[in-house]
Amino acid sequence: MFEQVLAEVEEQCRAERVPMLGPDKAKLLASCVENAKPTLIVECGTAIGYSGLWILRVLKNLGTGRLITVEIEAANAERARANFERAGVADLVDSRIGDAAEVLKTIQEPVDFLFLDNNKDGYYPCFRAIESRLTSPATIVADNVGRADQMADYLEHVRTNYDSETHWFESRRRPGNRRQPGNQRRPGRRDGMEVSIYRR
Numbered sequence: 001m002f003e004q005v006l007a008e009v010e011e012q013c014r015a016e017r018v019p020m021l022g023p024d025k026a027k028l029l030a031s032c033v034e035n036a037k038p039t040l041i042v043e044c045g046t047a048i049g050y051s052g053l054w055i056l057r058v059l060k061n062l063g064t065g066r067l068i069t070v071e072i073e074a075a076n077a078e079r080a081r082a083n084f085e086r087a088g089v090a091d092l093v094d095s096r097i098g099d100a101a102e103v104l105k106t107i108q109e110p111v112d113f114l115f116l117d118n119n120k121d122g123y124y125p126c127f128r129a130i131e132s133r134l135t136s137p138a139t140i141v142a143d144n145v146g147r148a149d150q151m152a153d154y155l156e157h158v159r160t161n162y163d164s165e166t167h168w169f170e171s172r173r174r175p176g177n178r179r180q181p182g183n184q185r186r187p188g189r190r191d192g193m194e195v196s197i198y199r200r
């Protein structure tokens with residue numbers, strides 16, 4: 001059932017143009033979770049739960065770890081909750097609604113994995129909001145770092161202070177944006193994920 005739900009959620013995201021990580025980036029995220037074996041992951045930007053399902057599959061296989069995921073749009077969060085339920089992983093996830101930078105201030109437990117995929121200018125405020133609860137080390141993964149101008153404060157901070165590596169991906173064309181016969185293929189846009197190891 002889990003695999004069927006994941007495939008359905010991916011299809012819904014494509015059909016409805018709900019932003020999602022996509023399988024290539026999700027594989028990198030899953031491998032980071034596998035390596036870190038975290039106790040508590042915090043995700044900013046749930047959407048309808050696609051990346052959350054990738055995280056939760058790893059946690060389920062590891063037999064340890066929980067996810068707190070935060071989404072500002074209540075309708076998205078409700079769909080994500082229903083998807084986690086149908087996939088049989090709802091017991092591993094706490095889905096919260098609100099502005100991530102505010103919700104993160106209310107988390108009291110140690111956090112050893114942070115995934116940033118919310119509003120891009122919110123990355124640094126989210127990092128600051130949770131920093132005092134980050135373990136040392138902690139893994140931080142940030143999506144869409146190809147849009148560096150929108151998160152310059154965040155990138156400058158992690159690249160200056162921690163081990164930080166950018167992983168680049170070619171963006172896929174969206175369905176419905178098909179090349180017409182005779183038209184030139186538009187050059188692919190690159191986007192990246194920044195993987196940083198936070199240490200005090």
Ligand SMILES: C[S@@+](CC[C@H](N)C(=O)[O-])C[C@H]1O[C@@H](n2cnc3c(N)ncnc32)[C@H](O)[C@@H]1O
Pocket residue numbers: 019020021022044045046047048049050051052070071072073076098099100101117118119122
């Ligand atoms: C790129 S999508 C997340 C995709 C999701 N991580 C996935 O791969 O399935 C960004 C999400 O962040 C949410 N968002 C935007 N601003 C936010 C904020 N301030 N706090 C929490 N979520 C926010 C949007 O509503 C949207 O659902």
